[in-house]
Amino acid sequence: MASKLTLSNRTGWTFALPGFALIVIFIVLPFFFAIGLSLTNQRLLSPNATQFVGLENYRQLLGLGVVTLEPERDDAGEVVRNEAGEIQYPRLREITRSEAYPQYRGMREWFRWQSGENVMVVIASDVVFMKALVNTFLFVLVVAPVQGSLALMLALLINHKVTGINLFRTIYFMPVVVSIVVVSLLWRFIYDGQNGLLNSILQGLTFGLFQPVDWLGNPSTALPAVMAMSIWQAVGFHMVIWLAGLQMISPTLYEAAAIEGASKWQTFRYVTWPGLRNTAVLVLVVITMQGFALFAQIDVMTNGGPLDSTQTLVFQAVERGYGKQDISGGSTISVILFALVLAISLTQRWLTRER
Amino acid sequence: MIASTCLCVPALAQTKLTMWYHGAGNEVESRTLNQIVSDFNASQSDWAVTIESFPEKSYNDSVAAAALAGNLPDILDVDGPVMPNWAWAGYLQPLPIDESDFADFLPGTKGVWDGKLYSVGLWDAAVALFARQSTLDELGLRTPSLDKPWSREELMAALDAAKASGKYEFALDLGMNDQAEWYSYAFSPFLQSFGGDIVDRSTYKTAEGALNGEAAQAFGKWWQSLFNGGYAPGTSEDPADQQTGFIDGKFAFQWNGNWRAVATMEAVDDVVFLPAPDFGAGNKIGAGSWQFGVSAKSKHPEGAAEFIKFAAQDKYLAAFSDGIGLIPPTPSAAQMTKNYKDGGPLAVFFDLSKAQALVRPVTPGYVVQAKVFTKALADIANGADVADTLDAAVDEIDADIESNGGYGHR
Numbered sequence: 001m002a003s004k005l006t007l008s009n010r011t012g013w014t015f016a017l018p019g020f021a022l023i024v025i026f027i028v029l030p031f032f033f034a035i036g037l038s039l040t041n042q043r044l045l046s047p048n049a050t051q052f053v054g055l056e057n058y059r060q061l062l063g064l065g066v067v068t069l070e071p072e073r074d075d076a077g078e079v080v081r082n083e084a085g086e087i088q089y090p091r092l093r094e095i096t097r098s099e100a101y102p103q104y105r106g107m108r109e110w111f112r113w114q115s116g117e118n119v120m121v122v123i124a125s126d127v128v129f130m131k132a133l134v135n136t137f138l139f140v141l142v143v144a145p146v147q148g149s150l151a152l153m154l155a156l157l158i159n160h161k162v163t164g165i166n167l168f169r170t171i172y173f174m175p176v177v178v179s180i181v182v183v184s185l186l187w188r189f190i191y192d193g194q195n196g197l198l199n200s201i202l203q204g205l206t207f208g209l210f211q212p213v214d215w216l217g218n219p220s221t222a223l224p225a226v227m228a229m230s231i232w233q234a235v236g237f238h239m240v241i242w243l244a245g246l247q248m249i250s251p252t253l254y255e256a257a258a259i260e261g262a263s264k265w266q267t268f269r270y271v272t273w274p275g276l277r278n279t280a281v282l283v284l285v286v287i288t289m290q291g292f293a294l295f296a297q298i299d300v301m302t303n304g305g306p307l308d309s310t311q312t313l314v315f316q317a318v319e320r321g322y323g324k325q326d327i328s329g330g331s332t333i334s335v336i337l338f339a340l341v342l343a344i345s346l347t348q349r350w351l352t353r354e355r
Numbered sequence: 356m357i358a359s360t361c362l363c364v365p366a367l368a369q370t371k372l373t374m375w376y377h378g379a380g381n382e383v384e385s386r387t388l389n390q391i392v393s394d395f396n397a398s399q400s401d402w403a404v405t406i407e408s409f410p411e412k413s414y415n416d417s418v419a420a421a422a423l424a425g426n427l428p429d430i431l432d433v434d435g436p437v438m439p440n441w442a443w444a445g446y447l448q449p450l451p452i453d454e455s456d457f458a459d460f461l462p463g464t465k466g467v468w469d470g471k472l473y474s475v476g477l478w479d480a481a482v483a484l485f486a487r488q489s490t491l492d493e494l495g496l497r498t499p500s501l502d503k504p505w506s507r508e509e510l511m512a513a514l515d516a517a518k519a520s521g522k523y524e525f526a527l528d529l530g531m532n533d534q535a536e537w538y539s540y541a542f543s544p545f546l547q548s549f550g551g552d553i554v555d556r557s558t559y560k561t562a563e564g565a566l567n568g569e570a571a572q573a574f575g576k577w578w579q580s581l582f583n584g585g586y587a588p589g590t591s592e593d594p595a596d597q598q599t600g601f602i603d604g605k606f607a608f609q610w611n612g613n614w615r616a617v618a619t620m621e622a623v624d625d626v627v628f629l630p631a632p633d634f635g636a637g638n639k640i641g642a643g644s645w646q647f648g649v650s651a652k653s654k655h656p657e658g659a660a661e662f663i664k665f666a667a668q669d670k671y672l673a674a675f676s677d678g679i680g681l682i683p684p685t686p687s688a689a690q691m692t693k694n695y696k697d698g699g700p701l702a703v704f705f706d707l708s709k710a711q712a713l714v715r716p717v718t719p720g721y722v723v724q725a726k727v728f729t730k731a732l733a734d735i736a737n738g739a740d741v742a743d744t745l746d747a748a749v750d751e752i753d754a755d756i757e758s759n760g761g762y763g764h765r
Contacts (some may be wrong), residue, residue, distance in 0.1 A: 092743075302591075307737045324722075
């Protein structure tokens, strides 16, 4: 196999060469650059010489700590409470800025919880990165199953020989053709909190009962809004992949199923779904990778806000590398992202392996 | 059209100079600039300038990429507050022109870093409170003047009155969706008027005390109240509102730049441009717009300087101002314009820019500081804790200054 592929297939390799060369120049090489840069303090523009800093950038991004805040007490040792009866705690900054705790210097609160009278605070060197990490995972966890199954349903719907089916195929596929930047701009209008299309429709459907929501301006709705729009935009692409998979399944299997008297569900369960196995793996891996690369929607629609509710890893990498001229920091995020996606793809591959 | 003709027929003996410009897509600006270039190329036989225009959003990235690749043009267009960053990084060389040639230029139009003149602007920009005279009369508000601007109480009373009238979607539009340079340009003067600043300008080595001191905390609380109180739309505002929201009557007041002045005057008969309110430490507005400089790699700095001097003639300064409403940098050019001559509708800006405009912090670190400031203001507007947010911003700015070896400040 190997010798046939490498030796008897010169023409094939010659044809593949330009593609491979481009991938090496624009993807593989820059990635090795990124690993190298992440170990330095390289800036985008600076007259200062670049220095090797080891794992300092990784420590800056991933550093975590837990601080226990004890309630403030008055001279008599009583816990101080405000008018509302809430226990008063010292400001975290008094600890993170104190000379007594140099290890917490520059760290900020990520989240906190109550533990008896005390408060436990998880602090991070880079809170925004941590939030970006969580948001990115959330995005993938929601988008991958929803988009994948929606696409499959659409593919099943349009996999019929009915007159005019091409019209539906076109309609479902259309959002994929439009640039994501344009789509994001348009959806900003749809999501507008004052007189956006979505609010108008919901108000019309509920006869004015629905209170307008500022979809992109509210920390609890901003990320779901971006998810919904992203699912809609790319669902057509995966629908086409599913469709290709569906059409690869031999019609004789369906004929056999029909003769055996299989119900619609049984046909799907025992003929269609097993036949789509490789397609399913491909769709899942592709959606996961695209989900981790979430950037354009954020850049156009929310800038990571409000209150970091839509920060993502790629947006942070770009913001840091170009916006804040910290190329080494941006590279470090890219390397971490690569490691994450690689680990997840390998796990997916292992979970869906032939058994 | 003009551009394509002058690009095609350079005279043979002329040495070619290249120039990059940020204003791709802006028709009036391009027409005026192309006119200057073709006039310059025809006026002498030594140099021929060609322009390449970039969209504003990607201009700075293009320059950074070109610098890394060693492909900078001879003449660079640079945003005033970014200039120290580029000068420090070695993209620009000091202008080979005597500074006295620009003696009567507004201070905001001269880019000086490390004691040397690096760039000169053909206009300055200013921000004002756009309002209708009829609105002021209806709500019974005093018209503020440069000498007697609104105080904080008067501003809030005006916003309250506008809100109570029920005629507007919001009392005030700040253009909050534009989270690029607009935040530090338009809103840091509020902070400065409270008595704070983005960074401590006496040393440029820390933001401690400037961005999180008492004045800054007061500013932050006031800033948050604008959004908590429903006076102004927040960060998810419709981008079109900064162009047409005021004209359509959605807002009673709008904090906007004078580059929107001409278009607004055409649509709204009784528009008035009010000076910034005084929050205690004087009324301040930003200064410093796009400027021309010579790239460090240029082999013909004297030719580039010739062009910049040529472009800085009063007639061109006046043409830019008439075209887009920007402030002409010299008093003599101002007298040649429709809007800025004595008694003109925008004349107040010229004096304001001369007297009270404050350039953004002149330091290579400004680029990062502006980003941090923008995020802090967006977060505060969205309800983040004021003290914590400002403290975190200070930490980030200080860490950046330290990791850049103090950005060359001595």
